[in-house]
Amino acid sequence: MQLDLIIYDTELLTMEGGGVGYLADAALGIKDDKIAVVGNSKEILAEYQACRSIEGKNLLVMPGLIDAHIHTGIALLRGLAQDITGWMEEGLWPFSRQLDQQAREAGTALNIIEAVRNGTTLLADFGSNLEGLVDWHSRIGTRAVLAKTINELDNSSEIVPGKLYPFDREKGEKDLAESLEWLEKEEIPERISFFLGPQAPDMVSRELLKEIYDRAEEHGIGIHMHVAQGKREHLQMKMRYNSRTIPWLNREGLLNSSLNAVHLTEANPEEARLLARSGAGLTVCSGSIGIIDGQVPPLQEFLAVSDRAALGSDQAPGNNCNNMFNEMKLTALFNKIKSQSPLPLPAWKVLRLATIEAAGCLGLEDKIGSLAPGKYADIITIDLKKVSLAPVIRHPLRNLVPNLVYSAQGSEVRDVMVAGNFIYRKGRMVNVNEEEILQQAEREAARIMERVDEESLDRLSPLYQAQREGKL
Template identity: 45%
Template sequence: MKADWIISHAFVLTMEGKGVGMIENGAIAVKGDTILAVGPTEEIGKAYQAERMIDGTGKLVMPGLIDAHMHTGLAIFRGMAQDMSHWMQKGLWPLMQNTKKHEALAGSLMAIIEGVKAGTTTFCDYDHSMNEIVEHYVKVGVRARVAETVNELPDDMGLVPVGELYPLDPAIGQRKLSANMQLYEKWHGQANGRITCLFGPQGPDMMRTELMLEVKALAEKYDTRIHMHVAQGDREIDQMLKRYGKRSIPFLEEIGYLDSRLMAVHLTEATKEEAQLVAKRGASMIFCAGSIGIIDGLVPPILDFLEAGGQAALGSDQAPGNNCHNMFNEMKFAAILNKVKRSDPTVFPAWLSLRLATIESAKAIGLEKEIGSLRAGKKADMIILTMQDPGLAPIYTNPVRNIVPNLVYAARGHEVETVIVDGRFIMENRQLMTVDEKEALKKAQEAAEEISRRSQRDIAASNSDIYHMMSEGYL
């Protein structure tokens, strides 16, 4: 049978079955946007021929990584909100209110490029101006599950004192929901189905119940999912108690929000019982280990959630406080932080981290029929890594393989040589094929300089920890 291309003689992690599905001398045959076959090199070589043959000796092929939660427009503020308390109010908001749309868009493209170069092929992006950001995904050629951020907050939230009840404006909420509807109607299913759209309420503390219920009704009408922060911090719980007299998760249970449509992000402040309830109701959990570890100094109850039978995924969240969109970083953080939290080196093994960035993530975001593992009939979304790197060498295959632990605990992303989405090579030999990386970084730097100039007064007024560090010469 004729294929478009075949890679052979590689280590292949299929992520099929209950583990990683390793084939040590494996091959993959692809035609168009679809995988024809996966198996031992000898078997695939007998059954398929192709004009392009790729020698995978010394390389590893695996499903493209899935970043299940991120805000790419915030990448223009990379490194501006860590090592501080009230990172959102004192770090982000003074910058956001001084940022123009084209500047946030420049940050978004930079973040997408970063993710691709570290092996991410599917991006669950959740941001403002998504009707424009989505065009980056189409151009770069990756898969994206996108949502417009919907809330009822005014643009000058940086002026609201920490702890004061958020001022909610229904007109703002309707405008943002309209933008989410426009996103769905224009982009859902576009780019050969690579673009799919969700609804994105920012959090139960940032909008009225009426708007939340309107969003849920729309998600049911269009048969899609809801991407939402849930119990994301003590500030959210404080707002919920002041406004409703209930914590976030009991409130969401009361209004019927906890079901399989909900992608619940963070659960930072969830109790063990609350995490178990979310799992029991069938909602998925998105765990952003690096972000929450840095900005809150906490480890969300991901293990309690998984032990209750929940479906979970990993996400990078945001670059202002997490500082990167690199899923190898997230896999490592996820494993190590949970070992420390439980004081048990056996919990959260490397294979679990890898599954939560591939097949389990695909299930959590509702795309497991198309992506997340390598098998015949699925989309040809995969990455090729060199194993001939000091950080991944030497390779042991018997009596114990060290490939998966080294991927999770040692890989940094630069080992990814090739990125393939829908059967199309969008990065080869570390060179992006669809966008000009240098030009994108130049525009992002120019945008950052303009934001810096306009934000100086508001940043100083925020009186943040990081501002003091700078003034005292520590940064």
């Protein structure tokens, strides 16, 4: 077989087997959009011809990282809502109310570039505007599992604390219909797929939620939903169904392997185990939930039952970065601190949560997440000459994996390939003009900020006061 590309004389973390699948003196061969062969470098070079080959002596090659939950559409609001208690109402809303389609798209482009620079090849992107998401993931070249937000709240101003949300079924049905339309569209790249995205169990009616699950099953796709996200959600569930979220979902038959459940900030250990036993996936957003709530979700309890867990960067106004190296590190460290022990979430485990296990959460375990023949060639290369990884020690104890998790910042990523195509190569975006995207983000942010009502900001955000005090 004539290959398109061989990366030879390199080291691999294949993520095959139960650990990290380290291979020395290795090569990886790519044909079309797939990995064709993985193994010993000399043997592969002897057996295969390739149109192009890359010597990988100072590189580490591994599967691309997977961000299993992100809202790229609000990226322009980075850094506007930290260090306050009412993150959403006081921090986010004064700004997010002003976002329009054009601003959301500028944010999406910005956030995807940031993700790619830091080694992310797949984003499970959740937002109101599928058109913008499809467009930018297509143009930049990322793999994406997109979900349009489906909810029955016409707008956030109808939310009155302590009262049941007024549902507008028509709004919810419209969101669902729009989501389903995208399943039929032609000319969408194969690497872009869809989940259905009910916003949260308290934001859609029981009837609509069941309909969403039925439609997802019909189309053989998954459900991407915020679950047990906060006290506000549990208050709604209590008032509406006299139950906490996860037991209610269980009772209604809505916990199963089609579900990628996100957050679990307010879930207790028993609820985490219940979710795990159902076969559903769990995505935790350590950075975002750490900053917004100071919480560490019950990931350890979930992992005691199931490996189907992933990491997500959530969103820039909360997190504030979109970088899976950051999420791996914070997840490992937060869980050590929660348990007051160095043992929970070791480096190899969080690396799996950002690759092969995340693929499982998105129903893609046979297609991506590890370096194995037949899987898509979604790979990244790490520059082992970067000071944060030095010295590289291979014998008697390898330090590559601990340093990837505890020392690397993201800028160690040299190349990013999705489905056999480089989309980032030696520090440069291949398919888009990064400078233009950055400029557009700055322009759009400035335009949106002009619309922000400073009086309500003054009333709402403690940060506005902090700024007057010289703290920003």
